[in-house]
Amino acid sequence: MNKKILLVLLAMLLTFSPSVTANAVSGQCEIYWMTSTAYGGSGVGAGGTEAIQNSLSNIGYDAIRYQDIHAYYVRKAMSSDAVFAIVTHGVAGRIVCDDDTTISAKNVSSNSSNYALAASFKSGDFSSMKLAYYGSCMSARTDSRYGNLLSYTTSTLGASSALGFYNSVYDAEATYFEEQLFSRLCSGDTVSEAAAAAKAATYSKYSDYGEVDSYKIYGTSSTKIN
Amino acid sequence: MLSKRNILSVLLIAVVSLTLLFGANNVNASVSDEFSQGMELISDVTQNKYGTVLPVKEDTGYQELFEENLVEFNDDNYVYLLTEDAGNTKAILLSQKPGEPLFDFIGSASQAEEYAVTIADNACPGFFEREYDVFTKESGEEDYISYTVELWEKIEDDFYTGNKIAVILTSDGYLDSLVSRGSKISESRLTEPDFIDENSAVNAAYNAVESVVENVEKNQLSTGGSSEIKLEPDDDSVISDAYLSEEPSSDNTKAIKEDYDIRIEDREDHTLNAYKEYSQGNIEWVVTILDVQTNREWGSMSYLVKINAETGGVDFVNSTR
Numbered sequence: 001m002n003k004k005i006l007l008v009l010l011a012m013l014l015t016f017s018p019s020v021t022a023n024a025v026s027g028q029c030e031i032y033w034m035t036s037t038a039y040g041g042s043g044v045g046a047g048g049t050e051a052i053q054n055s056l057s058n059i060g061y062d063a064i065r066y067q068d069i070h071a072y073y074v075r076k077a078m079s080s081d082a083v084f085a086i087v088t089h090g091v092a093g094r095i096v097c098d099d100d101t102t103i104s105a106k107n108v109s110s111n112s113s114n115y116a117l118a119a120s121f122k123s124g125d126f127s128s129m130k131l132a133y134y135g136s137c138m139s140a141r142t143d144s145r146y147g148n149l150l151s152y153t154t155s156t157l158g159a160s161s162a163l164g165f166y167n168s169v170y171d172a173e174a175t176y177f178e179e180q181l182f183s184r185l186c187s188g189d190t191v192s193e194a195a196a197a198a199k200a201a202t203y204s205k206y207s208d209y210g211e212v213d214s215y216k217i218y219g220t221s222s223t224k225i226n
Numbered sequence: 227m228l229s230k231r232n233i234l235s236v237l238l239i240a241v242v243s244l245t246l247l248f249g250a251n252n253v254n255a256s257v258s259d260e261f262s263q264g265m266e267l268i269s270d271v272t273q274n275k276y277g278t279v280l281p282v283k284e285d286t287g288y289q290e291l292f293e294e295n296l297v298e299f300n301d302d303n304y305v306y307l308l309t310e311d312a313g314n315t316k317a318i319l320l321s322q323k324p325g326e327p328l329f330d331f332i333g334s335a336s337q338a339e340e341y342a343v344t345i346a347d348n349a350c351p352g353f354f355e356r357e358y359d360v361f362t363k364e365s366g367e368e369d370y371i372s373y374t375v376e377l378w379e380k381i382e383d384d385f386y387t388g389n390k391i392a393v394i395l396t397s398d399g400y401l402d403s404l405v406s407r408g409s410k411i412s413e414s415r416l417t418e419p420d421f422i423d424e425n426s427a428v429n430a431a432y433n434a435v436e437s438v439v440e441n442v443e444k445n446q447l448s449t450g451g452s453s454e455i456k457l458e459p460d461d462d463s464v465i466s467d468a469y470l471s472e473e474p475s476s477d478n479t480k481a482i483k484e485d486y487d488i489r490i491e492d493r494e495d496h497t498l499n500a501y502k503e504y505s506q507g508n509i510e511w512v513v514t515i516l517d518v519q520t521n522r523e524w525g526s527m528s529y530l531v532k533i534n535a536e537t538g539g540v541d542f543v544n545s546t547r
Contacts, residue, residue, distance in 0.1 A: 047547075087547075088547065089524060089547055090524070090547065091523075091524035091525065094524070096524065100522070135547075136547050137546055137547045142367075166365045166366060167365055168528060168546040168547070169546060169547055170528075170530060170544050170545065170546055170547075171544060171545055171546065171547050172542075172544045173544075174547060180291060184287070184291075187287055192320070192321075192322075192323075193319070193321050196319040196320050196321070196402075196403055197288070197291060197319055199403065200292075200317045200319060200403055200405040201291045201292060203390075203392050203405045203407060204292055204293075204316075204317070204405055204407050207388060207390060207407055207503070207505065208530075209374065209392070210530075210544070211365075211546075213365070213372070213374050213392075213394060214365040214366075214372070216366070222322075
């Protein structure tokens with residue numbers, strides 16, 4: 001009987017201890033960055049994508065990084081991604097890809113260079129996506145014609161969470177922010193915890209937010225990717 | 227019946243189990259004076275609205291993140307990172323949005339400013355030895371606005387020590403975050419008389435940005451904007467999706483776009499701002515050049531350039547994405 005009690009307590013200990021069970025993740029992650037001339041800076045463009053890729057790979061994701069890709073192909077594989085990240089130029093409602101092509105939420109048929117999520121995906125198609133990171137200027141803003149990428153990605157397509165910036169962000173600070181964001185995410189923080197830490201660390205390092213304090217999280221901010 | 231030895235074993239396991247169940251983070255029940263001081267400071271900020279404040283003993287990675295020795299506390303909703311002596315706050319981070327806001331609805335920047343200054347005074351007592359300027363900006367949609375309020379310690383107008391506190395509040399009355407940034411100031415460096423003037427700093431900043439723009443144009447000519455690992459549309463290495471039917475048409479795939487033009491030469495169209503700041507042993511002019519138009523529909527760019535105020539050399543060039 002004594003042994004039974006001890007075994008029961010040991011089983012309780014193993015069952016209820018949150019730190020005993022190791023996390024294992026798998027899945028596809030795509031990370032894009034655009035250095036095309038539309039993106040304006042010499043030697044600027046990769047942002048924190050290499051660090052993002054390393055962080056995701058280190059915890060078991062199949063993380064692939066692409067440079068200068070046409071919007072058609074950026075959009076094409078998004079529904080298979082567990083984590084999607086893009087670092088590029090942007091404007092309210094749209095992110096810019098290679099050859100000045102753009103991705104938006106809503107379809108605007110008069111713009112043949114724009115590739116809308118609405119034109120390719122149906123409700124719930126991003127249900128396996130834990131996080132979409134739109135690392136561009138004004139990616140969290142709504143445009144009356146093109147819609148809101150973060151809202152559409154989560155509310156309509158079903159991704160757990162999406163993060164973007166309301167204002168135009170400076171590249172150095174945004175680079176540091178996204179490096180720290182993914183580092184904290186891969187250490188087990190929720191999206192909101194990781195973003196809060198990354199934001200404060202950016203200010204501490206640069207003496208300036210570089211507008212990364214304008215980030216917005218849509219969907220479930222308690223999402224974890226690890 | 228259990229023997230005494232077994233009873234002790236059971237008790238030991240029960241204690242370990244309860245510790246793991248109810249938070250290994252907060253095992254230190256007896257707090258030192260340092261921790262008492264820290265908790266008092268936190269209490270001044272949050273008015274004990276968010277549950278019991280407890281010290282965190284495990285490594286949460288925040289010291290590495292901020293590159294400082296810090297003591298950490300938490301309650302139900304926030305992480306508090308204090309300086310090593312627990313006398314000042316390095317950062318307050320929201321971990322989970324609480325049910326109760328710290329303030330009533332915040333309806334204006336001036337109201338946010340007033341609350342933020344109170345929070346900064348309580349969280350960072352004695353942080354500033356001089357006067358400070360307050361800068362506030364808003365971001366977000368009409369029904370939910372974030373107010374970022376920054377306090378910059380100053381030596382004189384447009385000359386700052388680099389000691390700063392940033393407080394972010396939201397219109398629904400929540401404290402989003404606080405972060406302080408200290409600068410170890412050498413008093414003798416602050417009175418250095420041979421700084422270059424503002425006009426010279428602005429000209430040096432323009433020269434730096436023009437050089438960047440020139441490189442962009444050169445890159446355009448030499449590579450056509452392509453890169454070493456570009457995947458062409460007929461490369462199927464990224465095609466894995468069955469939902470799509472349309473391929474990029476020739477007019478939008480290979481379209482020859484007008485060369486990118488950053489109108490840095492149109493100085494009269496730009497918005498300029500310049501101030502001096504102490505940073506890591508140097509005095510720098512920080513020059514921002516806003517509203518630089520481009521020939522793309524997604525509009526203008528902004529640049530931030532740091533110029534060494536003694537040598538006139540360029541320390542840092544930064545641009546918006």
